[in-house]
Amino acid sequence: xxxxxxxxxxxxxxxxxxxxxxxxxxxxxxxxxxxxxxxxxxxxxxxxxxxxxxxxxxxxxxxxxxxxxxxxxxxxxxxxxxxxxxxxxxxxxxxxxxxxxxxxxxxxxxxxxxxxxxxxxxxxxxxxxxxxxxxxxxxxxxxxxxxxxxxxxxxxxxxxxxxxxxxxxxxxxxxxxxxxxxxxxxxxxxxxxxxxxxxxxxxxxxxxxxxxxxxxxxxxxxxxxxxxxxxxxxxxxxxxxxxxxxxxxxxxxxxxxxxxxxxxxxxxxxxxxxxxxxxxxxxxxxxxxxxxxxxxxxxxxxxxxxxxxxxxxxxxxxxxxxxxxxxxxxxxxxxxxxxxxxxxxxxxxxxxxxxxxxxxxxxxxxxxxxxxxx
Ligand code: NAD
Ligand code: MG
Numbered sequence: 001x002x003x004x005x006x007x008x009x010x011x012x013x014x015x016x017x018x019x020x021x022x023x024x025x026x027x028x029x030x031x032x033x034x035x036x037x038x039x040x041x042x043x044x045x046x047x048x049x050x051x052x053x054x055x056x057x058x059x060x061x062x063x064x065x066x067x068x069x070x071x072x073x074x075x076x077x078x079x080x081x082x083x084x085x086x087x088x089x090x091x092x093x094x095x096x097x098x099x100x101x102x103x104x105x106x107x108x109x110x111x112x113x114x115x116x117x118x119x120x121x122x123x124x125x126x127x128x129x130x131x132x133x134x135x136x137x138x139x140x141x142x143x144x145x146x147x148x149x150x151x152x153x154x155x156x157x158x159x160x161x162x163x164x165x166x167x168x169x170x171x172x173x174x175x176x177x178x179x180x181x182x183x184x185x186x187x188x189x190x191x192x193x194x195x196x197x198x199x200x201x202x203x204x205x206x207x208x209x210x211x212x213x214x215x216x217x218x219x220x221x222x223x224x225x226x227x228x229x230x231x232x233x234x235x236x237x238x239x240x241x242x243x244x245x246x247x248x249x250x251x252x253x254x255x256x257x258x259x260x261x262x263x264x265x266x267x268x269x270x271x272x273x274x275x276x277x278x279x280x281x282x283x284x285x286x287x288x289x290x291x292x293x294x295x296x297x298x299x300x301x302x303x304x305x306x307x308x309x310x311x312x313x314x315x316x317x318x319x320x321x322x323x324x325x326x327x328x329x330x331x332x333x334x335x336x337x338x339x340x341x342x343x344x345x346x347x348x349x350x351x352x353x354x355x356x357x358x359x360x361x362x363x364x365x366x367x368x369x370x371x372x373x374x
Pocket of ligand 1: 007008009013032036081095097098118120121198199201202
């Protein structure tokens with residue numbers, strides 16, 4: 001691996017991808033961020049990319065004053081993210097959060113680029129479109145999400161054997177063991193305190209509601225071509241077993257490691273090679289691993305994801321967009337924790353359903369969901 005285009009470089013995954021780039025001398029051809037011009041400028045000074053793009057056009061002036069005269073081509077706006085994703089390069093890393101990651105993901109695979117994907121939302125809204133283009137172009141889609149990276153690794157070397165079941169592990173988030181009653185009084189500060197992972201705000205709240213596992217269930221179905229019923233969610237609070245696969249003969253193959261996203265990010269960049277990493281090695285001495293059934297009554301988002309997947313068409317897109325809006329409102333203190341699934345469920349009943357899915361339908365569905373939840 002010689003070079004990468006990194007979208008969402010200022011976030012949790014993005015900054016860790018740059019740690020990996022530094023460790024392995026991977027050239028960074030392009031960097032992009034949503035609105036954090038200050039950090040983007042510092043990253044550009046350190047990694048000297050050819051292109052730097054900021055999605056938020058109002059921050060373009062800051063970018064220009066920080067980086068002009070340095071021989072870097074500066075850009076802004078959503079369309080430029082798609083142009084960067086289509087640049088000739090070894091790998092496009094998509095570490096954008098939310099549905100904004102879909103169009104660049106599509107652009108990367110349409111250009112025949114290998115896509116290392118952290119942005120699970122793009123598979124939730126348009127998994128069918130993205131995976132069919134990956135097949136058509138004969139390119140590669142490599143998951144960065146730790147559970148999906150684990151499953152990918154467990155499936156390596158399976159020959160023609162189909163998995164019987166995917167075991168998708170979940171930490172359970174900060175509210176594991178809480179009853180519906182207890183969840184009525186939780187606040188933002190509690191939801192943002194994840195026990196095992198240090199991540200961006202949106203995915204941290206998704207982990208607290210367990211919608212993250214719902215999104216990951218849909219992500220797994222598209223990535224590994226399995227039926228939803230073949231994916232079992234298992235709560236494993238220690239986040240040591242990152243997921244597993246059960247085969248017909250009863251063998252269960254799992255992948256373990258310390259909870260450090262730099263392991264799956266690095267593998268997505270260096271596969272099939274395994275190189276030394278910044279992560280702490282795992283010592284099994286003193287480790288206890290426990291497993292529980294998820295509480296789908298207290299955490300209804302997993303069920304919402306399952307029913308959206310079953311309904312198909314634009315329903316996962318409605319669910320995903322409604323979740324993104326509801327989480328945003330929760331983070332702005334406009335919604336309580338328990339109102340998040342209520343809002344999503346309401347949107348799923350009220351936004352126009354389409355059996356078919358296309359880029360235009362996704363755009364229209366997102367617009368309508370936004371309109372109805374305003
Ligand atoms: P984050 O909020 O820390 O970072 C998001 C990045 O996207 C930032 O660089 C931000 O500037 C950029 N961005 C935000 N809005 C944008 C927009 N409208 N257009 C363009 N860029 C925009 O998020 P994160 O935790 O790094 O997560 C990124 C993605 O990776 C998410 O889809 C998340 O579900 C997935 N993921 C994250 C982790 C983790 O450990 N953080 C683990 C697994 C999967
Ligand atoms: Mg995950």
